[in-house]
Amino acid sequence: xxxxxxxxxxxxxxxxxxxxxxxxxxxxxxxxxxxxxxxxxxxxxxxxxxxxxxxxxxxxxxxxxxxxxxxxxxxxxxxxxxxxxxxxxxxxxxxxxxxxxxxxxxxxxxxxxxxxxxxxxxxxxxxxxxxxxxxxxxxxxxxxxxxxxxxxxxxxxxxxxxxxxxxxxxxxxxxxxxxxxxxxxxxxxxxxxxxxxxxxxxxxxxxxxxxxxxxxxxxxxxxxxxxxxxxxxxxxxxxxxxxxxxxxxxxxxxxxxxxxxxxxxxxxx
Amino acid sequence: xxxxxxxxxxxxxxxxxxxxxxxxxxxxxxxxxxxxxxxxxxxxxxxxxxxxxxxxxxxxxxxxxxxxxxxxxxxxxxxxxxxxxxxxxxxxxxxxxxxxxxxxxxxxxxxxxxxxxxxxxxxxxxxxxxxxxxxxxxxxxxxxxxxxxxxxxxxxxxxxxxxxxxxxxxxxxxxxxxxxxxxxxxxxxxxxxxxxxxxxxxxxxxxxxxxxxxxxxxxxxxxxxxxxxxxxxxxxxxxxxxxxxxxxxxxxxxxxxxxxxxxxxxxxxxxxxxxxxxxxxxxxxxxxxxxxx
Numbered sequence: 001x002x003x004x005x006x007x008x009x010x011x012x013x014x015x016x017x018x019x020x021x022x023x024x025x026x027x028x029x030x031x032x033x034x035x036x037x038x039x040x041x042x043x044x045x046x047x048x049x050x051x052x053x054x055x056x057x058x059x060x061x062x063x064x065x066x067x068x069x070x071x072x073x074x075x076x077x078x079x080x081x082x083x084x085x086x087x088x089x090x091x092x093x094x095x096x097x098x099x100x101x102x103x104x105x106x107x108x109x110x111x112x113x114x115x116x117x118x119x120x121x122x123x124x125x126x127x128x129x130x131x132x133x134x135x136x137x138x139x140x141x142x143x144x145x146x147x148x149x150x151x152x153x154x155x156x157x158x159x160x161x162x163x164x165x166x167x168x169x170x171x172x173x174x175x176x177x178x179x180x181x182x183x184x185x186x187x188x189x190x191x192x193x194x195x196x197x198x199x200x201x202x203x204x205x206x207x208x209x210x211x212x213x214x215x216x217x218x219x220x221x222x223x224x225x226x227x228x229x230x231x232x233x234x235x236x237x238x239x240x241x242x243x244x245x246x247x248x249x250x251x252x253x254x255x256x257x258x259x260x261x262x263x264x265x266x267x268x269x
Numbered sequence: 270x271x272x273x274x275x276x277x278x279x280x281x282x283x284x285x286x287x288x289x290x291x292x293x294x295x296x297x298x299x300x301x302x303x304x305x306x307x308x309x310x311x312x313x314x315x316x317x318x319x320x321x322x323x324x325x326x327x328x329x330x331x332x333x334x335x336x337x338x339x340x341x342x343x344x345x346x347x348x349x350x351x352x353x354x355x356x357x358x359x360x361x362x363x364x365x366x367x368x369x370x371x372x373x374x375x376x377x378x379x380x381x382x383x384x385x386x387x388x389x390x391x392x393x394x395x396x397x398x399x400x401x402x403x404x405x406x407x408x409x410x411x412x413x414x415x416x417x418x419x420x421x422x423x424x425x426x427x428x429x430x431x432x433x434x435x436x437x438x439x440x441x442x443x444x445x446x447x448x449x450x451x452x453x454x455x456x457x458x459x460x461x462x463x464x465x466x467x468x469x470x471x472x473x474x475x476x477x478x479x480x481x482x483x484x485x486x487x488x489x490x491x492x493x494x495x496x497x498x499x500x501x502x503x504x505x506x507x508x509x510x511x512x513x514x515x516x517x518x519x520x521x522x523x524x525x526x527x528x529x530x531x532x533x534x535x536x537x538x539x540x541x542x543x544x545x546x547x548x549x550x551x552x553x554x555x556x557x558x559x560x561x562x
Contacts, residue, residue: 009368013378016360020378023392023436026403030395040406084286091279099287106294107490108545110497112518113538116304116525117297140293143286172278201385203500208526219387223504226391233395240391244384251383255376259448 027244030237049238053225057235059242061214062221067246069131069217070200073138077146077195078188080139085150086176090159103144111141115208122209133209134217138199146191153187154180189257197247218243298542305539309532317532324536334512334520335537339544342516345502346495349434350488356435357442358484362476364443365450375447382440386500393433393505394420423510430514434501442487449483450476485556492552493545517541 031049032042053059088096118137119128127133157180165175203219210216216224218239225232225239308320328335364375381389396403397419404417419429453476461471499518502508508515508523515523518541524534 006368009363009366012359013363013374016378017374019436020381023396026395027392038401080285080289083282087279087282093279099283106290108493108542108549109294109298110518110538110541110545112497112499113521113541114297115522116531116534116538117300118293120300121293121297136293140289143290147286197383203385203387204522219385222387222391226394226504233398233401236391237395240388243388247383248380251380252376255379259444259451
């Protein structure tokens with residue numbers, strides 16, 4: 001396969017990198033440069049905006065709330081999808097086909113449009129203004145895709161590997177943990193990080209189901225910063241950096257697995 | 270190949286997923302349809318009760334905002350999905366080549382995928398604002414004018430929102446298509462090279478047919494996602510100016526969050542669900558998804 005010229009790669013890639021990175025850079029500059037400065041470098045560096053949003057505007061609490069919802073959603077989504085995905089891949093049971101079709105249909109349910117009925121349910125359950133409402137909603141919306149991904153991956157693990165473990169005296173459960181689970185790592189990384197990033201980023205559920213300020217998550221806090229202090233760009237940028245750092249870090253770690261995971265599992269189903 | 274031992278095991282394993290989805294997806298969807306046939310307004314409880322198809326009659330014949338927001342939704346979805354696909358495909362092809370700095374380039378160009386709609390709004394407000402945004406600095410070096418304010422000008426607000434959404438939307442296609450590109454067998458390309466096929470011919474005769482199903486599926490998922498997504502427009506334009514950028518879900522959110530008219534909001538939701546389902550079925554049929562070429 002003959003190579004393309006270097007410039008055919010680097011010129012468009014460079015232009016696209018500029019489009020991707022300038023907006024990030026703009027936020028970082030605004031977050032670190034002093035109030036009233038017009039410099040395009042974050043210099044002299046200042047943390048006044050971070051101090052203001054973290055301590056003055058409650059972003060330390062929003063951060064904790066987001067982290068809690070993100071981690072719990074990650075765990076519940078992964079565990080439920082792992083159990084269900086294994087069942088879908090390894091057992092032929094009555095209702096399996098109906099479940100698969102039903103799961104595909106849920107992909108067309110508009111999340112934004114479940115606001116009204118979900119609000120009613122959470123009100124009945126006494127979960128309005130509770131972070132549990134967010135965990136439940138996030139988990140449920142992540143489940144279909146996670147189940148599909150994990151069952152695709154389990155199917156790719158040869159069943160003979162498991163059978164060999166049973167012959168050696170492993171129980172089905174032990175065989176699963178020893179043989180299957182290690183091979184599912186890319187899928188678990190993909191599913192877990194999807195769940196975390198989605199719940200970290202979700203705005204509308206948090207806006208609708210939570211209205212006490214000490215229960216706000218970062219996107220809601222950020223949205224109020226956009227609305228109320230539209231002149232305070234330093235605070236907006238610093239709040240943005242606080243919201244961006246955890247997901248960008250998670251993403252930097254997992255993005256390699258993501259491409260592997262998707263090319264091995266989902267695409268071939 | 271499946272192995273069944275205890276007939277109960279699979280049901281036990283899948284029960285949590287089924288219960289969660291029945292309780293918080295299927296039941297709410299059913300109740301949306303039920304509410305859509307009711308007068309149910311929290312602020313006017315004395316009028317609550319069975320409404321029949323009244324909500325749908327109002328929606329179809331007396332509510333210009335329904336048609337306007339549906340029309341804008343279609344425009345938004347088509348423009349976003351087409352542009353995201355084109356840029357995403359180009360990007361996937363580029364970072365699929367081998368060159369120095371590939372790993373870091375991939376990580377960087379994919380990174381906006383992890384950014385939320387609200388944060389995207391925050392970042393682009395910083396870029397777009399006329400006093401300290403990028404257009405001011407461009408004007409300093411003689412490009413454009415000082416009073417460029419894309420979000421305040423009705424003639425540019427659509428383009429401004431499209432660009433911001435592209436920024437975080439392109440990586441989705443780039444990641445999915447790159448994953449699929451990596452499953453193309455190298456032998457096919459070699460055989461084609463031996464036969465003297467040009468690069469462009471190889472793209473159209475090998476790469477594109479291989480990507481077909483991934484493109485169909487990713488454009489469909491993205492179309493549904495862009496249709497439903499409200500975060501960016503809600504915070505960036507608020508659906509304005511003068512409802513110009515109000516999508517159907519944004520209109521529903523406004524009905525539900527601000528005016529608490531749950532009955533009519535549910536009718537709008539049902540209509541949107543019907544539109545989406547018909548669109549999805551038609552799209553999969555017309556594109557012959559899964560058919561081997």
